Amino acid sequence: MRNVPDTIARVERISCSAAEEFAYDIQSTSSGVSSPDGVSDMALIVFMRGVNVGGHKTFRPAALAKDLAALDVVNVGAAGTFVVRKAVSQVKLRAELNRRLPFKAELMICPGGDLQNLVWTDPFAGQPSPKGAKRFVTILAKRPRTLPRLPILRPDGADWQVKVVGVTGKFAVSLWRRMGRSLLYPNEVVEKTLGVPGTTRNWNTIEAIRDILEG
Secondary structure (H helix, E strand, O other), X not given: OOOOOOOEEEEEEEEEEOOEEEXXXXXXXXXXXXXXXXXXXXXXXXXXXXXXXXXXXXOOHHHHHHXXXXXXXXXXXXXXXXXXXXXXXXXXXHHHHHHHOOOOOEEEEEEHHHHHHHHHHOOOOOOOOOOOOEEEEEEEOOOOOOOOOOOEXXXXXXXXXXXXXXXXXXXXXEEEOOOOOOOOOHHHHHHHHHOOOEEEEEHHHHHHHHHHHHO
16 A cells, blocks of 8 residues: 655645536646556556535545555545556446445546556647646546547637647546636536546646556
């Protein structure tokens, strides 16, 4: 069992609604991209949707990871993100998590190799990033049936708050920035546009997961 690596200095949460969460890392020392050759094919990444937000579906992620020590689980932050390093099927993992949680959880599970390949391809490369913009990845419950023309700007025009720049498999990558009083978040834009449930994490968290997989 390992703690979250030092690449995550702090995690904050912005509450959008009781139905969704928007977690992001405020500070990270993560840099660079490594080859995916060393990724273990058996690792699974768990992303929970809509937990620990505004008193909704609350639990202690660190305690859950400790309970799942037999599966060599690493907890990442407070938004319900776990790296499962011991071989287990997705079906068994879902059952085990729901058995131990005090609520029915919406779980997005993906192979560790898929996530590391995402980092390796650097989906934000070549994308202009305005001052103050942050990078996010929405993990989808399934692949979208159809893909809209990219990029997706919400609201439309130069004053966008969310810019979806790519969709790869079950990952949608976007930029977010605060513009004015009315706030719009990547998760709600991605779900509404693609018609698929998802849960969103900051790119720093994605890189931290990569580091755990390679550690």
